[in-house]
Amino acid sequence: xxxxxxxxxxxxxxxxxxxxxxxxxxxxxxxxxxxxxxxxxxxxxxxxxxxxxxxxxxxxxxxxxxxxxxxxxxxxxxxxxxxxxxxxxxxxxxxxxxxxxxxxxxxxxxxxxxxxxxxxxxxxxxxxxxxxxxxxxxxxxxxxxxxxxxxxxxxxxxxxxxxxxxxxxxxxxxxxxxxxxxxxxxxxxxxxxxxxxxxxxxxxxxxxxxxxxxxxxxxxxxxxxxxxxxxxxxxxxxxxxxxxxxxxxxxxxxxxxxxxxxxxxxxxxxxxxxxxxxxxxxxxxxxxxx
Numbered sequence: 001x002x003x004x005x006x007x008x009x010x011x012x013x014x015x016x017x018x019x020x021x022x023x024x025x026x027x028x029x030x031x032x033x034x035x036x037x038x039x040x041x042x043x044x045x046x047x048x049x050x051x052x053x054x055x056x057x058x059x060x061x062x063x064x065x066x067x068x069x070x071x072x073x074x075x076x077x078x079x080x081x082x083x084x085x086x087x088x089x090x091x092x093x094x095x096x097x098x099x100x101x102x103x104x105x106x107x108x109x110x111x112x113x114x115x116x117x118x119x120x121x122x123x124x125x126x127x128x129x130x131x132x133x134x135x136x137x138x139x140x141x142x143x144x145x146x147x148x149x150x151x152x153x154x155x156x157x158x159x160x161x162x163x164x165x166x167x168x169x170x171x172x173x174x175x176x177x178x179x180x181x182x183x184x185x186x187x188x189x190x191x192x193x194x195x196x197x198x199x200x201x202x203x204x205x206x207x208x209x210x211x212x213x214x215x216x217x218x219x220x221x222x223x224x225x226x227x228x229x230x231x232x233x234x235x236x237x238x239x240x241x242x243x244x245x246x247x248x249x250x251x252x253x254x255x256x257x258x259x260x261x262x263x264x265x266x267x268x269x270x271x272x273x274x275x276x277x278x279x280x281x282x283x284x285x286x287x288x289x290x
Contacts, residue, residue, distance in 0.1 A: 001057045002194040002281070003158070005041055005076070005115075006069040015072060017041050018064075019057060020194055026063035030056055041075045041195075045141060045157065045245035073115035074160055074195045075139060078246040081108040081189060083135075083164060084233060085179075087252025088225040094255040103228045103236055106179045108164075108189050116192035116283045120165055121290040122269060123185065127167035130267045133253035134211035134275040136204065136223055137162040138230060139195050144243040152231035155243070158197040159204060161275050161283045162250045163190045163211075168259045168266075186290065190275075191248070192283045201279050204230055209254060212274040218265075221254030 002020040006027060016039050018027045030053055031039050038044050085104040086092055092099045122130055141157030170182030205226055211219040258265035271287040
């Protein structure tokens with residue numbers, strides 16, 4: 001199942017939950033079928049109503065043409081946005097870094113989340129060295145505390161695509177000594193277009209991943225390049241703090257990041273970023289000035 005949040009084009013203020021139907025990309029409006037269901041995915045997860053959605057998905061339902069709706073971030077209002085840095089072998093190689101022995105963790109704020117087709121908004125007076133980084137992203141489906149690695153997948157709802165947008169002149173300024181200001185600027189966490197549930201993903205460590213900017217491929221790799229695997233990441237994090245339904249974990253980015261290119265490449269207003277991960281789909285975001 002590929003879960004989405006969307007608005008009808010003639011009711012842009014009213015967010016609803018649905019899923020993409022088969023290969024048509026049309027949308028099933030679950031709130032229309034069952035008006036008792038919450039109208040946000042985070043509330044569906046918190047109320048443990050996701051099983052009702054799965055049962056709905058198992059039978060044929062009326063669809064809404066994709067042209068009649070606008071997809072939004074497939075989940076919002078989450079408690080935590082966690083990120084794993086330096087988690088691809090090829091990304092470490094392009095920096096001449098030894099892969100970290102333990103996962104390197106940082107965070108963004110949930111307010112940074114925007115959806116597919118949303119703008120990434122730059123503030124040139126704040127940063128002129130912003131880059132994009134495509135990432136496979138875990139979506140936690142239920143409360144996870146002190147989870148063992150062998151049980152970790154039981155707590156995963158599914159996976160989505162994220163862009164870890166970062167202001168590298170803030171991140172790499174040694175005088176600042178932290179990442180969060182460079183990583184948590186407004187609009188710096190696009191996610192989408194859907195959440196593909198775990199049963200349709202199979203092995204999350206065997207997915208092709210790429211990023212294209214203005215029609216030119218900048219990143220191409222496979223999640224088999226992970227240094228730290230998903231069960232170990234979930235186990236480590238859940239033993240430090242409780243992961244809540246809807247929490248997302250960005251699992252790292254492959255090589256090809258703009259700041260490490262020769263010459264370095266940074267985002268500019270007008271750029272178009274295409275992010276693609278096998279079995280999830282394609283997310284398109286444009287860049288504009290704030």
